[in-house]
Amino acid sequence: MTIEFKAAVFRTPNEPMTIETVSIPSTPPPGDVLVRMKASGLCHSDLHVIVGEWEVPTPMILGHEGAGVVEAIGEGVTGVAVGDHVVLTWTPPCRRCRYCVSGRPVLCDEVARHSANHLSFDGRTRITTLDGEEVYSFAGAGTFGEYAMVPESGAIPVRADAPFAQASLVGCAVTTGVGAAINTANVRPDETVVVFGCGGVGLNAIQGARLVGARRIIAVDLSDDRLAQGRHFGATDVINSAKENLAERIGELTDGRGVEVAIEAIGLPVTIEAAYASLARGGRAIVAGQVPDGMTITIDPFVMSDSELKLIGSNYGSSRPAIDFPQLVDHYMNDRIDLDALVTRVIKLDEINDAYDEMKQGIGIRSVISY
Ligand SMILES: NC(=O)c1ccc[n+]([C@@H]2O[C@H](COP(=O)([O-])OP(=O)(O)OC[C@H]3O[C@@H](n4cnc5c(N)ncnc54)[C@H](O)[C@@H]3O)[C@@H](O)[C@H]2O)c1
Ligand SMILES: [Zn+2]
Ligand SMILES: [Zn+2]
Structure with missing residues (x-):
């Protein structure tokens, strides 16, 4: 069984991303989590790809700064439950390698091997076009679509009373x-x-x-x-x-x-x-x-x-996302940091190319897609 959903698909530098219907399994494989995206920020790192400054395999769903709700979990997942509000991390740690064990998960061996190559932990993609073409997900996240499939450690639960747009920005900026x-x-x-x-x-x-x-x-x-x-x-x-x-x-x-x-x-x-x-x-x-x-x-x-x-x-603020994401959301909810003023425009998915044109011109701070 699959779910069909809309995503912005990147194919060629300096050409607009196209809004396409793509497909993902409705039941995550063991260890994976299916997330229904609620918000995604537009980070300058995706712009490096869009203008051809960073080369990536294509077709690809860009975006790595997202928040959503857990829709389904694969076998063996115990750290998140269906319905949890989560912020995605683009460095999902393996929790076993030398870097993870020493508290530096952004340097994780598996991240270097797979997420950095825009793949899941088994070295494969999760999403296909309706013609069956494999679609990469930027940094293994790919938040410019209505769904994302990530390893359990890539979906960090945060408090449910935080607004999704602001929470999404915790995922990168x-x-x-x-x-x-x-x-x-x-x-x-x-x-x-x-x-x-x-x-x-x-x-x-x-x-x-x-x-x-x-x-x-x-x-x-x-x-x-x-x-x-x-x-x-x-x-x-x-x-x-x-x-x-x-x-x-x-x-x-x-x-x-x-x-x-x-x-x-x-x-x-x-x-x-x-x-x-x-x-x-x-x-x-x-x-x-x-x-x-x-x-x-x-x-x-x-x-x-x-x-x-x-x-x-x-890299990623030398963070430990599982500790830092909920902390930063708390700081925001307690008025210790401001995330509201970062969100200068809320857009629909199909306005994404226009919003990236604005970033090129230096207009606004963060545009955030609301799904
Ligand atoms: N290290 C990481 O883990 C990580 C994570 C996310 C983003 N990034 C990178 O951080 C950078 C910034 O990302 P962002 O989303 O904040 O970008 P942004 O486009 O929102 O902001 C860039 C800012 O730099 C200013 N600027 C541009 N050229 C300048 C110059 N010559 N002198 C002074 N100011 C100048 C612009 O006016 C703008 O305010 C990008 O290169 C992005 O790829 C790194
Ligand atoms: Zn970023
Ligand atoms: Zn690791």
């Missing part, structure tokens, strides 16, 4: 940004933090730094509207790097020392280098933004050793 500040950087209250980029990820890095009480939070962007959002989410100072001299302004704001923590949330070599260059001696630069395939950066290794600078990658 919120966890990535807040986590970059509090998990990867481990920001402390006496530190000054600069965040490059005030998009979905950067604004969350700002509110993560605020959550742990950073003394000064500097937001950098090219857009005054984005910088106003940066202030709303907790920036104490803003720099428009299109109009102001970045290095000079950082110097002014830090008595010439530089910052203890710089978080890059854009995904460009030039801003990663600028983040690194903004550090005080002993500082750490966190790379959360992801660059187009093949790009590299240049740094001075003498300065790195002499000043004990750290350049640290951050």
Whole structure:
């Protein structure tokens, strides 16, 4: 038995995704969970694929920032039940490998082997077109469709009174940004933090730094509207790097020392280098933004050793989704972080191409599909 449902299918870069009817088994295989999607955010990572900056197998259902309700569970699933409200993680941990056991599930061996190749844990796809063609699901999630099938560990239960649109953003932007500040950087209250980029990820890095009480939070962007959002989410100072001299302004704001923590949330070599260059001696630069395939950066290794600078990658905010998702939803429900202002447009699935055109133009923060 199968379920037929609508999904946005990506086939060719720089061409619109097509809304197609596709098919999924109504009974999940052992260990899997079938989720009826309720909301999915539009993340910039999918845009990397849409514009051809990241190559993926096709056809593919993109989207990896989603929330929904468990519709059915496969044999052996004990951690979630039918009817649970869940947020999907794009790094479903195997819970057995060296990384999982040591508390770093985003680096899981099975994720590297399968989810990173847009497959389920058995190395296969779950969805087909009505002609029987296999359809990949981005990062094994594929939230731009009415249903998704994920391993049990990929569906994290959250409280049922949280709205789906806001909860969906916990599946990527919120966890990535807040986590970059509090998990990867481990920001402390006496530190000054600069965040490059005030998009979905950067604004969350700002509110993560605020959550742990950073003394000064500097937001950098090219857009005054984005910088106003940066202030709303907790920036104490803003720099428009299109109009102001970045290095000079950082110097002014830090008595010439530089910052203890710089978080890059854009995904460009030039801003990663600028983040690194903004550090005080002993500082750490966190790379959360992801660059187009093949790009590299240049740094001075003498300065790195002499000043004990750290350049640290951050995948999914170095999170432990099973712990962090319910925590972040609680922080939102308790008004400790803001997810409402991130949702600047609610769309139907068939408006997805238009919403990605808006992201290209820098309009809005997050568009969220409501199913
Ligand atoms: N590490 C991870 O696990 C992870 C997870 C999700 C997203 N990402 C990546 O994070 C990056 C940001 O994603 P997003 O969804 O927040 O994107 P976004 O498009 O919502 O935001 C990007 C922001 O950067 C600003 N910007 C662009 N160029 C700039 C420049 N030269 N100088 C200053 N500001 C500039 C834009 O004005 C915008 O405010 C992407 O590369 C995405 O792929 C990484
Ligand atoms: Zn994302
Ligand atoms: Zn693992």
